[in-house]
Amino acid sequence: MYVADTKQSRLDPQFIQECVTLPALRSRWRDKGTISAEAESEIAWDTLGRAMRSLPAGLQRWSTKHCVGMCGTGKFKVLWGLETSAACPRCGDFEDHLHVPRCRAASATAEWDRCTAAFSAWLDLQLTGPSIKLAILQLLQGVCTPPSFALRTISSSVWPAFLAQKVIGSQGLLEGRIASSWLPLQQQHYDKIRCRRSVPLWASRLSQQLISIGFYMWEQWNSVQHSDDNVQLRECHSAVNEGIHSQFDMGPDDLPKEIQLMLTCRCRVLRKLLVDKEEWLKLLCQERRDFRRSMKAQRRSLRTIFSPGL
Numbered sequence: 618m619y620v621a622d623t624k625q626s627r628l629d630p631q632f633i634q635e636c637v638t639l640p641a642l643r644s645r646w647r648d649k650g651t652i653s654a655e656a657e658s659e660i661a662w663d664t665l666g667r668a669m670r671s672l673p674a675g676l677q678r679w680s681t682k683h684c685v686g687m688c689g690t691g692k693f694k695v696l697w698g699l700e701t702s703a704a705c706p707r708c709g710d711f712e713d714h715l716h717v718p719r720c721r722a723a724s725a726t727a728e729w730d731r732c733t734a735a736f737s738a739w740l741d742l743q744l745t746g747p748s749i750k751l752a753i754l755q756l757l758q759g760v761c762t763p764p765s766f767a768l769r770t771i772s773s774s775v776w777p778a779f780l781a782q783k784v785i786g787s788q789g790l791l792e793g794r795i796a797s798s799w800l801p802l803q804q805q806h807y808d809k810i811r812c813r814r815s816v817p818l819w820a821s822r823l824s825q826q827l828i829s830i831g832f833y834m835w836e837q838w839n840s841v842q843h844s845d846d847n848v849q850l851r852e853c854h855s856a857v858n859e860g861i862h863s864q865f866d867m868g869p870d871d872l873p874k875e876i877q878l879m880l881t882c883r884c885r886v887l888r889k890l891l892v893d894k895e896e897w898l899k900l901l902c903q904e905r906r907d908f909r910r911s912m913k914a915q916r917r918s919l920r921t922i923f924s925p926g927l
């Protein structure tokens with residue numbers, strides 16, 4: 618429902634209404650207990666609809682999948698039969714969509730810190746009310762750490778909005794579901810500093826920024842998934858290296874002459890790519906097996922030839 622973005626669909630009042638009210642998704646969220654009735658009444662749905670329509674199509678699709686948790690994380694890869702383990706490639710813990718921004722691996726927390734620092738700078742650039750900024754940043758921090766808010770630092774003027782956002786939850790915040798109570802507060806701030814910027818636009822961009830943080834965390838996860846930092850890959854490297862060491866330790870004696878040359882430099886083999894090391898190891902194991910088998914067969918036939926009485 619979010620992803621269609623043709624000119625016709627944007628002009629269609631029915632489509633716009635569906636984008637704003639998101640009946641199917643809201644009903645699913647209600648059924649699954651993702652969003653309580655209390656939280657539902659606090660969310661600025663029109664802001665979320667506007668934010669989603671403003672996002673690039675790829676990010677709309679990503680957000681739609683991640684909001685319902687059906688995406689290529691370990692949990693679903695196991696369910697789809699693509700993997701046998703649901704372990705996170707960064708830390709090795711069980712992984713579903715909620716784990717991605719909460720992973721405690723060093724590379725994940727560094728990316729989280731980078732994203733939240735950029736978000737803080739963005740809030741300043743948009744002339745966000747200081748009390749609003751502080752409250753939102755504290756709520757966002759609740760994604761990664763259990764909420765231990767320094768309540769006295771939250772201004773009483775933003776307290777109702779803070780509580781409304783707390784009802785929506787930190788995951789809801791990260792998915793761009795902001796409380797409608799922030800909008801009049803930001804309007805008051807703009808009025809106070811005589812700023813004529815649009816508050817609905819501020820709110821829509823705020824929602825987009827939050828969704829982008831989740832997306833950047835996903836991108837970072839993705840980069841590790843396909844790199845040598847992947848926990849499972851590291852385990853594969855370790856197992857293959859062990860196999861390579863034993864091949865070198867066994868020596869070249871029970872290998873054909875042409876294959877013995879492959880055992881000249883251990884370091885050079887260990888430096889190869891994983892896929893090349895696996896090929897190397899497979900070939901060595903096979904050649905050693907074949908050579909031993911053939912030697913055994915030769916010995917047997919020699920015994921038959923020279924055995925007295927035959």
Ligand SMILES: [Zn+2]
Pocket residue numbers: 705706707708709710716720721722
């Ligand atoms: Zn992890």
